[in-house]
Amino acid sequence: MNHEHYMKLALQEAKKAFDKDEVPVGAVVVMKDQIIAKGYNQVELLQDATAHAEILALTSAFQGLGCKYLPEATLYVTLEPCLMCSGALFWSKIGQVIYGASDSKNGYRCYCNTSPFHPKTEIQHGLLADECAQLMKDFFKQKR
Amino acid sequence: MNHEHYMKLALQEAKKAFDKDEVPVGAVVVMKDQIIAKGYNQVELLQDATAHAEILALTSAFQGLGCKYLPEATLYVTLEPCLMCSGALFWSKIGQVIYGASDSKNGYRCYCNTSPFHPKTEIQHGLLADECAQLMKDFFKQKR
Numbered sequence: 001m002n003h004e005h006y007m008k009l010a011l012q013e014a015k016k017a018f019d020k021d022e023v024p025v026g027a028v029v030v031m032k033d034q035i036i037a038k039g040y041n042q043v044e045l046l047q048d049a050t051a052h053a054e055i056l057a058l059t060s061a062f063q064g065l066g067c068k069y070l071p072e073a074t075l076y077v078t079l080e081p082c083l084m085c086s087g088a089l090f091w092s093k094i095g096q097v098i099y100g101a102s103d104s105k106n107g108y109r110c111y112c113n114t115s116p117f118h119p120k121t122e123i124q125h126g127l128l129a130d131e132c133a134q135l136m137k138d139f140f141k142q143k144r
Numbered sequence: 145m146n147h148e149h150y151m152k153l154a155l156q157e158a159k160k161a162f163d164k165d166e167v168p169v170g171a172v173v174v175m176k177d178q179i180i181a182k183g184y185n186q187v188e189l190l191q192d193a194t195a196h197a198e199i200l201a202l203t204s205a206f207q208g209l210g211c212k213y214l215p216e217a218t219l220y221v222t223l224e225p226c227l228m229c230s231g232a233l234f235w236s237k238i239g240q241v242i243y244g245a246s247d248s249k250n251g252y253r254c255y256c257n258t259s260p261f262h263p264k265t266e267i268q269h270g271l272l273a274d275e276c277a278q279l280m281k282d283f284f285k286q287k288r
Contacts, residue, residue, distance in 0.1 A: 049235035087228025091193035113257035
């Protein structure tokens, strides 16, 4: 699997959020080298505090596959998942989570004293972290 | 507010889940002494690992009010929220969370070294805990 390729697609999703004045986080779900779901943060548009990129991508994957577990899938997301999204990923039993930038404010690592993911889920981080983080910085800069 | 009354309604929701062979957890969202949303676990029916009672009740409340924050609302739920649901409750800035039974396996207290809720959210637990827990015990007993 070309991880960088898929993270770039997650970045494209994040840019869609940016263009719609949403906090720019994007996610893609990949299985057997095929994209099965994508999502970007839509909290403002939907006025739904749960409409994070990961949740939208996961629910889209569940619906597409008609299946509540994703052990063979990888989720690429531009930002370290928050507690809610980490919990959703736990329940999905997803095979792998690869995230870009760290989130020192709301990332799961701020809260958890033990891994919140399923024991079988592999975690990687730091892929294209600078690009992922820059998009967030640019977003919050223009908000000030 | 009559907390016991609303927890009994959450229990009614949980019983709907039980009758549909879902893990029996129910939730209601109350604002100004009116029920604005209800939900029960529908993970199996929807084949969606995120379809917990709290998430369904919260998203229903967001949609009903057209608003992503619920500072004046109280969520009653029969079981201690998991990490995902605690994270969703955090983002909602809900005023109060009252849960019944503790969940020593998947409750947020198994993972968190600090409160996962918004600083302004008040937490209570143990309301009708025995009834809430009994429903879970009955469910898993018949599964064995």
